[in-house]
Amino acid sequence: MHNRSLLATTVVFGVTVLLLCIVIAPVLTVIAGSFLNTSFLGISSEQWVGGKGGTGDLITFKWFGYVLELYRPQMIFGVQLALWNVAVCLLVGVPGGYALVRRAFPGCGVIEDLLLLPLSIPGLTISIGLLQAYGIIRGKWWLLLAGQVLYTLPFMVRSVTSTLRSYDHATLERAARSLGAGFWQTCWLVTLPSLRHALVVGSLLVFAISFGEFNVSFLLNTPLHQGFPAALYATYTTNSFQVSSAATTLFLLIIVPVLLVIQALGGRETSRIEQGA
Amino acid sequence: MTGTAMPRQQLREGLLLLPLLFVVVALLLVPLLTLLHSSFQGSQGLVVGQKGGGWTLANYTQFFLSAASRRALGNSLWISLGVSAFSTLLCLAPAWLLVRYEFRGKRWLRAFFTLPMAFSGIIIGFLTVIMLGRIGVVPRAIEALTGSDWFYGTAYGFGGILIAYLYFEIPRATMTLESAIQKLDPRWELAAASLGASPWQRFRFVTFPLVLPALLSTFAVTFSVSLGSFGVVLVISKRFSLTPIQIFEEVYALSNYEAAATMSVVLIVLGLIVNFLIRTLAARVLAHRA
Numbered sequence: 001m002h003n004r005s006l007l008a009t010t011v012v013f014g015v016t017v018l019l020l021c022i023v024i025a026p027v028l029t030v031i032a033g034s035f036l037n038t039s040f041l042g043i044s045s046e047q048w049v050g051g052k053g054g055t056g057d058l059i060t061f062k063w064f065g066y067v068l069e070l071y072r073p074q075m076i077f078g079v080q081l082a083l084w085n086v087a088v089c090l091l092v093g094v095p096g097g098y099a100l101v102r103r104a105f106p107g108c109g110v111i112e113d114l115l116l117l118p119l120s121i122p123g124l125t126i127s128i129g130l131l132q133a134y135g136i137i138r139g140k141w142w143l144l145l146a147g148q149v150l151y152t153l154p155f156m157v158r159s160v161t162s163t164l165r166s167y168d169h170a171t172l173e174r175a176a177r178s179l180g181a182g183f184w185q186t187c188w189l190v191t192l193p194s195l196r197h198a199l200v201v202g203s204l205l206v207f208a209i210s211f212g213e214f215n216v217s218f219l220l221n222t223p224l225h226q227g228f229p230a231a232l233y234a235t236y237t238t239n240s241f242q243v244s245s246a247a248t249t250l251f252l253l254i255i256v257p258v259l260l261v262i263q264a265l266g267g268r269e270t271s272r273i274e275q276g277a
Numbered sequence: 278m279t280g281t282a283m284p285r286q287q288l289r290e291g292l293l294l295l296p297l298l299f300v301v302v303a304l305l306l307v308p309l310l311t312l313l314h315s316s317f318q319g320s321q322g323l324v325v326g327q328k329g330g331g332w333t334l335a336n337y338t339q340f341f342l343s344a345a346s347r348r349a350l351g352n353s354l355w356i357s358l359g360v361s362a363f364s365t366l367l368c369l370a371p372a373w374l375l376v377r378y379e380f381r382g383k384r385w386l387r388a389f390f391t392l393p394m395a396f397s398g399i400i401i402g403f404l405t406v407i408m409l410g411r412i413g414v415v416p417r418a419i420e421a422l423t424g425s426d427w428f429y430g431t432a433y434g435f436g437g438i439l440i441a442y443l444y445f446e447i448p449r450a451t452m453t454l455e456s457a458i459q460k461l462d463p464r465w466e467l468a469a470a471s472l473g474a475s476p477w478q479r480f481r482f483v484t485f486p487l488v489l490p491a492l493l494s495t496f497a498v499t500f501s502v503s504l505g506s507f508g509v510v511l512v513i514s515k516r517f518s519l520t521p522i523q524i525f526e527e528v529y530a531l532s533n534y535e536a537a538a539t540m541s542v543v544l545i546v547l548g549l550i551v552n553f554l555i556r557t558l559a560a561r562v563l564a565h566r567a
Contacts, residue, residue, distance in 0.1 A: 005476035007476070008476055008480070011370065012370045012373055012374050012378075013370075013374065014370075015367060015370035015371070016370050016371040016374050016386075019367060019368070019370070019371055019390070019447055020371075020386070020389060020390070022440065022443070022444065022447070023389055023390065023392055023393060023444065023447060024389060024392075025408065025414075026404035026405070026407060026408045026444075027392070027404070029404075029407055029408060029414050030403075030404060030407055033407065091296065092296040092297055092300055093297070095293035095294070095296065095297075096293065096294055096296060096297025096298075097297075098290075098293060099290045099291070099293040099294035099297070100294070100297075102290050105287075105291060105294070108294075111294070111297065111298065111301060114301050114305060114306070115297070115301055117305065118305060119498075119501065120497075120498075120501035120548060120549070120552055121309075121501075121505070121545055121548065122504060122505025122506075122521060122541075122544055122545070122548070123505055124505065124507060124521050124524055124525065124541070125312065125505070125524065125541035125542075125544055125545055126305070126308055126309075128308075128312065128524065128528060128534065128537050128538060128541055129307075129308025129309055129311050129312040129538075129541070130304070130308045131534075132308070132311045132312065132315055132534055132538065133307045133308045133310075133311035146303075146304050147304075149300065149304065150300070150304045150305060153297075153300060157297070183286075183289065208394070208395040209394075209395060211395070212395040212396060212397050212400075213397060214397030214398060214399055214508050215397065215398070215505060215506065215507070215508070218525070219525070219528060219529075229397050229399060229400070232399060232400060232403075233399050233508075233511075233512075236399060236402070236403050236512050237512075241406075241407065241412075244403060245407070248400060248403060248404075251400070255395045256392070258395075259388065259391060259392060259394070259395060260388055262391075263384060263387060263388040263391060264384070
């Protein structure tokens, strides 16, 4: 296109670069702050870790050791919780998404709308509703799982429904049936393979959202079962900024690879669609 | 299809839907109705398990008579409206860039823009304090460069909250706008250009009206996210109140679940009303065009 004005291009690029800086600069700062010795700036966390290690070193990883020692249970439980989330979303969302696309019943549209409703309702309010409805004041870890599922399931279902709606799956299934395949055989050999990409991306998305979720989880966390954001909140309110930075960097180490894989997979898929395959 | 195959197939699909239906009813509708119910119940205060004084409107009158509650609700509403408008307009640029321009590293750019998606409010609050707080990186750099200490503690004021909220709206606004712009046919603009329209005229009379519904729906998405967020303010500010913070305090400090339920209902209804108004407006824009 040769009719672009220079001004428009400048504005578009300028604003994008500005936003990019806003996104990246804090992340880089936190990562740097987690292992650089900042006592030369007059900021130090020595008292928190008992002054172990040489104070003259420029680079130190002792804060990571401190965080891992203190918050290992939350980290492990956070990963477990996210994996449970993925499992539940696959078991509930895949058959459900399929049935929603088939529009088996007149109310399917309403169910689909209701499923997306949590995305426009504050998580904190739902968590209070859950606590009251099931009469458990700061109770069981499955209530935490339940709250998170409500906020991750829409992503899995949307990923399934949008794939099924992007091609004529009904004809393909009818073809399989006419060739003698039974219902389960069709599911296993035709429908599920076509959903492979959607399921991988959906699962990674569910994992990432669950691991970082705080709004609905905050009041549902129990003293024994807390996700990693609860540990982050604890470091932010009770610890120094370098311990907090180390904890945040550990969080990033888990979440960023997942997000990058989602992008890489998504890109390949879109380019395949663009090529008309 | 034979006559007997149809109901069997329907039954099977119904069974597939059953777990989903269970989740929607048990985890969404039941808690919502419980909130509504307990917002009309007499307060039990600190005594857990003791039945309250039956149906009453006292929770709502108490909420709307309290100046602190009204101020928190106003803060929630105005911050969310302002931040969503701000982030929707700003993110038009990266969304446009991702769709209409070809350049190397585009996938990386998109990856960076989705990064904040998995950050909860508390993390963003912490990032804001690191960058703009009392010993923040940016104020220190500005002081080193210009000698001005004016920027110290920006994080704790309105500006800090605005930037923090913008941070988590960036991926949401950009993704929503990107998929909307993908659906725009660039030939509309080419046609306008061939008829002699200047770049500004093309934007004002062709592009802008075409993306207006997308802008409105992006505004609705970002508004909902902002309205429910409390992590940022939880970490950043102690003197600045929002309705979600009040809800948290009612539960955490006072165990007053009825008051918390009342505030929750008010917040949910406010969110749904604004969403409904924006959707109506978007529908009107579309109808006006047709």
